[in-house]
Amino acid sequence: PTSQQILGQLETHNIFLIPLDNERRWYRYHHLFADLLQQRLHQQQSDKVAELHSRASAWYEDNGLEIEAFHHAAAANDFERTERLIEGAGVPLHYRGAAVPVLHWLESLSTTVLDARPSLWVIYASALFFVGQHTAVEQKLQAAEAALRDAEEDDSTQDLVGRIASIRATLAVIQHDLETIIAQSRLALEYLRPDNLLFRAAAAYTLGVAYHLQGDRVAAGQSFTEVLSITESLEDSIYTMAAATNLGQLQAADNQLSLASKTYERVLQLAGDPPQLIACEAFLGLARIYYQWNDLDTAQQYGQQCAQLMQQQESIDTFASYGVFLARLGLSQGDVSGASAALHEAAAYIQQHNFMFRMPDVAAAQVITLLRQGNLAAAASLAEKQELPLSQARVYLAQGDTSEALILLAPLRQEMEAKGWQDERLQIMILQALALQAHGDLDQAVQLLGEALALAAPGGFIRIFVDEGLPMAQLLSETAVRGIMPDYCGQLLAVFAAEGQKIEKETYLPPAQSLTDPLTERELEILHLIDAGLKNKEIAEQLVISLNTVLYHIKNIYSKLGVNKRTQAIARAKELNVI
Template identity: 55%
Template structure:
């Protein structure tokens, strides 16, 4: 955005403060509704909310739009208490209003806010009902609230497991935001898209998407920013950068705790941090953290979060050697992966495989790439425990091919010595150059520091390996996408794509796309 925009933006904010201090209600209302005050800034949102809450009920009743703005600001400030009461007050104040476009639009705004409330309570069906009602009644030009309603639809689809529908809706919401200029909703929709990319194992793309959301945040972003930081924490954990992962997770938890206790976002952060403790070998601390989180979950009746807590507790109990307690825990929750881990700990690989197979089929049918990959990796460990080394190696090769583009490391390291043994056996077997390099990278993460000298690099000593982004662009080139289409797909500027192309051509020592594709296939990169 230009310097002129920021200067005007600052003036509008200052003008609002003066109007509020002078109790000039009409001017303050015009400034709030003018769309130039930075509502993604928590400080400004709080100031607006404080002013609205200071107004007498009689003033708000003759201006129901201010009731709705108060409800919206309450949510943006990370609070849910009182939101529904404010919406009901707005509806009561509108009872005798003319059924014109302005009234219908305000009814649509109320429905959009109720869709958000339902979403925070993990009620996807109610979210969809309210979001569709909002889209039916909102004015066509009310792009901020239309994009809010569309975003909640996307999240509801995501909760229902329909990730393809969620991706489509998030993309639409981002497109509408570009016309409306609403940064707050840009962050929500962009983060939702990042979560879908992450669930599709596109970790590099997801990290870039989350970072775009973070860049839009002010120094004191709204509490919903906890989602971006937690997404980055999960990705850096997978990349085995535990320090960066912890830094992002702590930022996420700090923001999540700004919500009132009716919102469960802090639970997700605490479970992640406990998993991080476990990865660092601090089992006792992980167990203590999870015990506190479980207590909070039960006290707040966050029943939808109990499976996540239980899954982390199973891992912790198994690390403590308390297989019996872990077995009791999996009996109370539908956790196929956790159940398989307990069965393996009990020495029953056959039953572990029987538990994993239907779960993997279900993930494949639903297109859940992340859960499918987790199931495949654990299946290789179960096959290895069963003594079926050929099938274990074959399945692991498939899992490696799927995981390598995203740079997964902890997915394999967390399986411990059995996985290290499997990878050691596979390191000199067939496969593409990329997979061989990947295996050695994983073994290095396990502590095996053996140097890798693939034969193809000896045959082509001048070949410089492509980066993850360059390999990603090379794949899109093979699919026939133009530079502009690649930029749109990866959210990169056209000049950035062209720069990547030049480096790809230089590294492969080619002059054209056709030669690049042929050369990449010769080197086993595709």
């Protein structure tokens, strides 16, 4: 009888069969019966076990079930077939969600077996990297190199040398070791076979990251574009998403916000639903763009999606960048203490992980926050300590030392123009215009602001102007009166007016009147959640912020209300009509 006939008889008699679909085309045995059959097979026909696993592997592969095919090939101890299945059709299994079973199989192999097949050592290293066990990777790479010393040199062994170099370059990206990234990426591209698209894409990507870190945005863009070209024939390549994300960052830095938003949206389409972790940076990129467009609700939504993915991985880069975004969003909403808390947490995280490369971005946002709080001394000290020229110029402006600000900004602008860094150039021009206005040179200030507006208009920038406050509103009014980009000036002034009305309206709310130091919007939000009975961890989850940030806000609430317990805080807040 055929298998189908046997299945029909078993189903008719209801014997140990469990259907897997409504059409009753697929079945499995009851697990106890399956265990019994396996036991019988090993007892009575143990010599056929490997052959049956091989047949099962071939059937699964023919039917497109590669992970199942891998499991049976591994059970048959068919190393050649197992390795071929792991490698896949261009994209290895451990890149497609099967890293753990691949690692379990590799861990079961003896050193003798691995040494006989150096390619398995390389797969081992790659899979370890993919699951985040970075410290164990180098040992496997060295084992592969040792095994290769006795191997005959041919295209295959050269390709393995290229793979080893590519993995080392990727490791160096985590450590921001530029010299190693560049050297190993170039070595990889020299040795990898032309048809090894995945590893060639990886090497081109890491080279792009190195150029980006060096500040060579043109070369970085060329490398990331090359990655996209290489991966056209690869389905759902992680390097396609990584390169596109980096291209989006370069486009945003070039003030091409609309183009960058489309690039990020493409990444999200590739990342699927629910999105892969790599989508985290694309969500953050969109959050920053919508913030600049003054669509704060959409910006916050994208930021929350970034935060949700960020909690599932340890990315210091993203954590720091997200802290800066959160601070800017908080400042735009008047939540100065919330902004300060977000930046404090980001700075502590960077120091804890010794990732000082990202500290300048956080420190620059801290300077703006300190100036908003009126703490000039702390702002000046931080700007000097971190050697942040733009921040130092802001401090000079706040101190009324416009001459020093102008002296500092002029060569800085020339440097950014020479590099072609459009984002930095625009920010400097805005600060120069404000400094000229404060210096009493209104004509030059208006002229320069007009140039800045012309640069910013194609990207639809709003917050970069509005965040500068009342002096910018005054300068925009003067610029509009002189007929320079009146429509754009009017659009920006309308945002100032709307935010001014909002502030005025909030001034008359009763809660703030009874407190010397009023509660911020975020503190009020947390107070309401405490009143609703939520625990600190639940508050953090609902607001998509860390537990440390919640505790920071609660400490401020207690201080402002003069209490030291939750129940006292609620009672005092109700007395003051705060809630």
